[in-house]
Every structure is written in structure tokens, then in C-alpha cells.
Amino acid sequence: MHPDTWHGEARQRTVRRGMVRRGKARRGMAWHRCGGRNSSFRPPPEGTLMKRRRRLPPAIWAKRRQETWRRDEGRCCGPYCGDAPALPLEVAHIDHIVPLSKGGTNDMANLRTLCRRCHVLRADIAHQGMIAAALRDGIIPADWRPLVWEG
Template identity: 30%
Template structure:
């Protein structure tokens, strides 16, 4: 597929001539775009996985939840202080520069940036938690990974 040179591209699936912005790059930096428009791409994903969710305004909704770096630093400081300088899950020592600000209920699952929905975690716990809610991650830790969390904190 050639690199699009004009302001539009024809979708492989719906055959509509659409603005190039309606086609995903799928992480590519070489100029290539996916051959199907985002709407057809999401329709195909829904066919493959009935649990797939896409909301038309998700990009705008996420932008509405954006915080400034100053706000993030202030909230990290508050959360670390309230958690006695420890990760919620593995009790590893964390600082403002080493912690990740995590959503107890992820934005992708309807959470918000309200302070009550935020917690400070170490990087390994935040990566492992991914898009699980706080409650789901606790269940997961008990079932599969509690020893790994304790290994990170040095308790074992």
C-alpha cells in the first residue's frame, strides 16, 4: 500500500473517500496508514471480540481528564504522604520521582481523575495492574501474584 500523498484515502472496507485523519497509523512513523477507516476497524474488532468497546468520543473524553504536570506532582506528593511513602499493593518505598499515579477505576473503565480515584504505585505494580480496577487487582494478586508483589517489597 503506498504512502498516502493527498488529504484523503479510500477505505478498503466501506470504499468511502475519507480525510486521512480517519485512518489510524497503528503506531507507524513511516507515513503508512491502515487500509480501513477507524469506523470499519472498530466494526471488525467488534465482530472478532464481542466484548470490544469503542466510544466515538473517547479521545475527546480522555482529553477532558488531562491534568497539568504541576497538578500531577501535587497529587503524587499528597498520595505518597497519605500512604506513608509505600506502594499500596507491595509496600515498596516510593518517591514522587519513582511512583506512578494510578486510577483505582481506570479511565478506560469509566473512572475519573478525582483524588479519591487516584493512588500512588510502584512501576511494577502499576504495569501489572494494567486496566484492572483496584478490587480486580486485589483478587488477581491473591489468586496469582501475591508472592511476586511481596518479592518486590523485600518481605520474602
């Protein structure tokens, strides 16, 4: 790889004085010159962390969250809430059907409204951190394991 080129979108880089840090932490990081004298490439400001963004910026996420909640009419799309009343936006959970970690997107088609109980009981490793708090708050019963659902 030529040191004046910009490769590997998945790699994390930190910019410092016209140099780019490339590589993985285990292998060690190396500083490479980014852009030559005649190059049109200008690096971002010093100290900027260059990483492929998965999460939406907060302002855009707030709008997407509200759009999803409106589309679902504020109702939980989980398996346990059938005819339950609509949830206020402040307590509704917006869930990714296919998680970002598994290649999902932030498109409206991949988002749905869930209540806290249905969100906690969804069979996804990323949701396991919510179980202890839900047990403490009485949201789910002590024998919650049979209630876990795929989806």
C-alpha cells in the first residue's frame, strides 16, 4: 500500500499534523503521510477520529425515532402487547429488527416501536444488559426465560 493513499474504510485512523495512523492495535499502529504536495486530499483537523459511523447523529435519530413511533401509531409491535394502549414517545423503545452489529441499517423498514418489556425479552445478546434493571423494576417476572422471543 502506498503511504500517500487512503485505503481501508473499516480501519480506524487518528489524524495528526498531516499524518494518518493506520492499522489495528494488536499489530501496532503506523503513521503514514496522507496526500502529497499536489494532492487535493486535505486531512481533517488534528485529533479527529476517523471511523465508519453506524449510529445516526442525535438530532437525526430523534427525528427518525419520532417518525417510527408515528408510523406504528405509538403501539408496541412486540408479541405480548396485542391491544395495549399506545405508548408515549418518551417511554417507547425504538428497536432495530436486524441489529446494526449484524449488518442492519437505520432505515424505517428496519425500525419498530416496542414497549420496555418486549424490548428486554427480545432474543438478542445486545439486550441482555437490560434484564437486571427490568427484574429490579418489576417489568419482567423472575422466570423470564420462557418469555424470550425471536424477531
